[in-house]
Amino acid sequence: MLVLSQRWVALVATFFLVLFVGGGGARAGSGAYEATLPAELATAKDMCALLPCAEVFPGATRFSERKGQPPYAEAYGEAQGDEKKLLGYVMLSTDITDTPAYSGKPVVTLIGMDITGHFVGVKVLKHSEPILLLGIPESALLNFNNQYIGKSVAQNIEVGQSRPEENILGLDAISGATVTVIAQNQVMMTSGTNIARQVGILAPTVRDAAKYVETRKSFTWDELVEQGSVQRLLVKTEQVGLDPSSDPFIELWFGDLNHPDVGRSVLGELGFRNLRDRLKPGEHAIFIVRTRGGESFKGSGFVRGGIYDRIQVKQGADAFTFRDLDYLNLYGLSAQGAPSFNESGIFLIRDKAFSAAYPWKLAFLGNRVDRATGARSFTSFDAKYWLADALLQGGRPVVEEAAAPWVRVWQSRAVSIALFAVLLVAVTVVYAFRERLTRLSTHKNKWPVNVFKYSAWGLSIGFVGFGAMAQPSITQVLTWFHSLLFNWTWSLFLSDPFIFLFWIFIILTVFLFGRGLFCGWMCPFGSLSEALFKVGRVLGLKRWQRPVPQWLHDRLKWLKYAIFFGLLTVSMFSMGLAEVLSEVEPFKTTFLVGITNRAWPYGLFVAVLLGLSLFIERPYCKYICPLGAALAMPSTFRWYGLRRKQDCNSCKACAVGCGAQAIDAAGRIDHRECLHCLDCMVLYTDTKGCPPLAKERKRREKDGLEITPIGVNGYFIPIHPATGFEAQISTKAANGPDPRMPTDPVAPAHKVDVTRLQWLWLEVRDHLLPWSAEGWASKHVLQVVGIILALAATLAWGLAAMGYLSSNAVIAWWFGWSVYEVLIRLSGRRYVKDGPWWQDNYRYAGVMDMLSYVGFKNLLIGAALFLTLKAFGFLLA
Secondary structure (H helix, E strand, C coil): CHHHHHHHHHHHHHHHHHHHHHHHHHCCCCCCECCCCCCCCCCCCCHHHCCCHHHHCCCCCEECCCECCCCEEEEECCCECCECCEEEEEEEHHHCCCCCCCCCCCCEEEEEEECCCEEEEEEEEEECCHHHCCCCCHHHHHHHHHCCCCCECCCEEEECCCEHHHCEEEECCCCCCHHHHHHHHHHHHHHHHHHHHHHCCCCCCCCCCCCECCCCCCCCHHHHHHCCCEEEEEECHHHHCCCCCCCCCEEEEEEECCCHHHHHHHHHHHHHHHHHHHCCCCCEEEEEEEEECCCCCCCCHHHHHCEEEEEEEEECCEEEEEEHHHEECCCCCCCCCCCCCCEEEEEEECCCCCCCCCCEEEEEEEEEECCCCCCEEEEEEEEEECCCHHHECCCCCCCCCCCCHHHHHHHHCHHHHHHHHHHHHHHHHHHHCHHHHHHHCCCCCCHHHHHHHHHHHHHHHHHHHHHCCCCCCHHHHHHHHHHHHHCCCHHHHHCCHHHHHHHHHHHHHHHHHCCHHHHHHHCHHHHHHHHHHHHHHHCCCHHHCCCCCHHHHHHHCCHHHHHHHHHHHHHHHCHHHHHHHHHHCCHHHHHHHCHHHCCHHHHHHHHHHHHHHCCCCCHHHHHCCHHHHHHHHHHCCCCCCCCCCHHHHCCCHHHHHCCCCCECCCCCECCCCCCCCCHHHHHHCCCCCCHHHHHHHHHHHHHCCCCCCECCCCCECCCCCCCCHHHHCCHHHHCCCCCCCCCCECCCHHHCCCCHHHHHHHHHHHHHCCCCHHHHHHCHHHHHHHHHHHHHHHHHHHHHHCCCCEHHHHHHHHHHHHHHHHHHHHHCCCEEECCCCCCCCEEECCHHHHHHHHHHHHHHHHHHHHHHHHHCCCCEC
């Protein structure tokens, strides 16, 4: 048997080697994935000396240095005499917007635009999208970007179908990379419109001038802050990649000076009168002071060319920058209680497109250091400002802001999303009433259950899988895990509504019922695999359909857990490599990209899995799926399980018919492996299919006794109420193990006969402290090592809180502590809870039980600590 197992593992390893090596040819140029850009790119004046500007602007022979704010380069053609011929503009997307894509990082894009505002070239310089590394070729993104060529920044361009009646021009999306292309569209249009407005291609927005309510009241500084007339922009050191510090990178206070009450309060009567005398009609003044931090908001550009390159005012799609002629000295603040400052200035907005009646933002451009690579890039930080209602005649005007991209996605697919949500709710409700359905079924007629189950399979394959392409994947688990710890963005995940809703369904149902409802009923690939197995029977293949031998199944089922933990570990060092290895999932090839659009090893892999599904029930789900393994671990602690009765320990009927092979010889169900086919629940109340019930039924029929209904406990309700059901339990079953729990029940001695408050304290202690008297008696060295590791892990969190350890270092320490905690608990407190945490149903813990418990518990504790430290700005990036 050992030789056979080794040969099988070798065969699987060889197949995957062929898959990954052969699939390498499918990468249509992965040169932009995590490409290295010039270190000085963010600050270099001559951008086009470092970047291939000529590739995005055909016909241009010369490019200017960066100019403007946000910056751009001018593209020139062949000179006509002494006159230069301006052709258009080249811009770097990250100079204008840092919109994140699915990876949480922006797609760095070089864009060419002619003098009429039409895109003439697009080139992706760098991206971090794992899906474009292997699952979908980079040529797909190239083809997507090519759709912009010839289109104008003045057009309303969205991803999806065109809607002429709404003046919307649609672009074809990339199947399986919806979030990426939505983010890319936002990058293209934001970059183009910003530069187009700056150079005069797009007309400025016309806004009504502000009409102020003047009371001649003088406000204190605190009153100005409270009413919103003075706002703060704070940038912490860790936000720009520096070590955490009690002193911020920069703290700015700013506000409007045109409003008479605010201007007088900030500048004093004389100062406000002097300012008003200098302002021309249509001009606006704002003040900015730096109260903390060593970074200057005036920037080095002011010294070089009279440009304040670190600050700008944004209002809607318009951006207003400042030159030396727009600057006035600010020598002091007259408002009572005003803070001291070390840098100040009054800036004039001369553009008539600006109106103080509408909201605007002060944007500060900070130089951020990537701690992993040392690369520098500019990042924009902004704070919103809007004069209070009481300070404006008629109050604040109504402002209709454009809907966020993810909102437009939900709106455009509202019907499909609603149908999908109804499907998820319907499946959950049907399963919640599963016992009513199973009581209507028998082992010979399962249609009351199967009509719903088969319908769910069909809809998950057709509507969910091939239609909506909403196949959950382990890559989503890894991406969300990293985003939660490092850069969570709600809008990013809301951009794919089907996956978002699907994961809400998965999380809720896993905790309620275990992974089986998703894996067994709603997973598109799992449903396809199961459907093929059923089709095989119809085609006459039943004689060759055999379950994997139990001894081999019990070994192979651990493979999926090894794959999951391997992917999780690799992802901490390289999400790109984790994405490559996640090709162990056939989902992209089957539903997202298509077999015909990928290299032959991927198609062969899917064909082998689906071919095996004709003869083995769900081989991929049971032995390979890392997503199933990830969901199986919390399934250990599902709130509601399937029913068992004492006689199940001596009857093999359910175990023989279990396609998931999740029922052991003692009749116990392993809820990590159970796929909720409900066949065992049908037998549970079937008086002809369940051997113990059939025996009791025949006895009653022979003796002419009443055939009473089956109770919740799985036995006939006693004819006489005073008589218990215990008489129906066979002697052999009564003396056997309790099959209602996956392992033998345990009663921790220290939790017997305690008050509720004591119980709560013991619960907290048991979760946090793994040591026990039993462990000390048997494993002295292990316990001591565990204490040392616990102190080390605690020290690691403390160092992280003080800013001396990075996120990855803390995660590594926490992972090491978790491994030792498993060993410590297995040597002493070897028990876990079965079912809801607020109950006392303890049972003996196997190795996988303890791995699931410690892993899931420490993930929650670690995430809570991690997010707390991040929220208070203590943890390094």
